[in-house]
Amino acid sequence: MPPYALLDNPVRRYAWGSPTAIPALTGTAPDGTPQAELWMGAHPSAPSRVGGRPLDELIAADPDGLLGPDTVRRFGPALPFLFKVLAADRALSLQVHPSRAQAEAGYADEEARGIPRDSPRRVYQDRSHKPELLCALGEFEALCGFRPAAGTARLLDALGVLAPWAALLRDRPAAEALPVLLRRALACGPAELATVTEAVTRAAASGGPYAEACAAYARVAGQYPGDAGLAAALLLNHVRLTAGQALYLDSGVPHAYLRGTGVELMANSDNVLRCGLTAKHVDIDGLTAVTSFRTGPPRILTPEPGTLEFPSPAAEFRLSLVRPGDHPVRVERPAPQILLCVAGRALLRAPGHPDLALPPGASAYLRPGAGPVELTGPGAELFRATTGR
Structure with missing residues (x-):
């Protein structure tokens, strides 16, 4: 794979999704159905595609080349984060995510009891925790943590x-x-x-x-x-975010996204314990066992000056803003990353390789490499997802 490649990303059509927000971002025509999430990454249930091939298969065939030896050493031969655009017209389920130790124990227990992976009573789909960070692209409402x-x-x-x-x-x-x-x-x-x-x-x-x-x-x-x-x-805090504000949700924090559009970055996991606003299974004992009952107002994050990075303790991911302005930006590639354009038109350039244009809604995968990639685009704004430090 060259230093960068355009991603073809799947849309998840859940009932709570907006029929217009993701089409408006990507410049496609709405089809009248809810488009809830645009997935960018290598999650096996809905991987992005590069040149027609699923990204998870490409990574499995060459983990060192597409992830880099350091990422493989830290996280194994899989992309450790999942990047999304989330567009909610109605509330998602109230939910909590487990810690790594809780996920490992829960997964082992459900495997031992023979609960099928596709059973509605199955909770733990993998052994991973699922911290996440959501940054609003406009007005966004949520419930987050105990008041x-x-x-x-x-x-x-x-x-x-x-x-x-x-x-x-x-x-x-x-x-x-x-x-x-x-x-x-x-x-x-x-x-x-x-x-x-x-x-x-x-x-x-x-x-x-x-x-x-x-x-x-x-x-x-x-x-x-x-x-x-x-x-x-x-029992939960009601939160309103404006564009550029974010929430970090650690293990055990009860939350629900109510409405709005944002970018969401998380560990590459699908472990969710639901506590309401859903027709799906609610395991009250399991839920209370993993919930953190700490109280306090939620911490609303903004990108740190200079780096434009959103502070996060997660090892698996890091989110930042990139604004090329009138001068090219050098994008170093020490780890795998995904660039998502949300405004303007950006151009990726590397010596010896064709330029890659990213209009709004388009994204690119950048594999690790020795040389930087140059990013240009006056008026462009991009979100950059990569591994944590």
């Missing part, structure tokens, strides 16, 4: 619902109260959920201090009527 206990108690008081929950949050440490309340939330019956739905709908229209968060909860209730995930959502 401080006192704040949730005040919210419930203002709504006039679930008074025993508020009392528990005041009387016991959050680390003791929240596991109890998460279980209660997922066991809520129709009558209690109807009361909560009515309360958040009223609060959303009130213009009061909780109106914005309650508008999100009410919207979720309308999208998933009777789903106990609504009660669980009340």
Whole structure:
């Protein structure tokens, strides 16, 4: 493979996806169906293609050449990250990802019990953890992490619902109260959920201090009527991002993306434990075992000056912005990387190789190599995904 190659990326068509956002980015015509995620990488369930061949097969045939010996030494002969464009018109399921140790134990347990990989009750698809980072491309809403206990108690008081929950949050440490309340939330019956739905709908229209968060909860209730995930959502921080702001989600952090378009970078794993807003299997015992019950406001990230890199502790990935401006940018290639153009038109150039143009929505795979690649494109903006330091 030359130093860079254009990627042909699959689109995942989940029901919550936007029918227009990904086509608008890629310059293609909408076909009326939801286009939820554009996958860039070598995940075996939906790999990108290079010259008609799946990227995972190309890597398997030449891991040192396409990943570099250092990446193979650190992560094995597979691309350690998965890069996506995510476009949500409605809420994704409330979910938590396991730590590496939890994933290894869970995978071994399900294998030993003979649970088929395609079973709806299967949780662990691999042995990996799944930290992830999402950067908004525009207005983006999410739920992320447990709100401080006192704040949730005040919210419930203002709504006039679930008074025993508020009392528990005041009387016991959050680390003791929240596991109890998460279980209660997922066991809520129709009558209690109807009361909560009515309360958040009223609060959303009130213009009061909780109106914005309650508008999100009410919207979720309308999208998933009777789903106990609504009660669980009340325990979480409501977050609004603007373009260029990001969230890092470590193992154990409950979260749900509600609406908007963003780029998402994660470890190359598909391990998800769901806690509501879904018709899929919810394993309450397994969920509470991997959930982190730490509380606090979410940390909203912006790219660090100079590097334009989003801070992240993940070993598997690193996300940064590249803006060529009026002068070419040298893209060093110590590790495999994917460049995604989101604005303008970028041009990749290396001596002895044809130039590669990247219009908005196009992406390229850059294999490790000794020499740099030159990137030009006044007005262009690209996201760069590569391995962590």
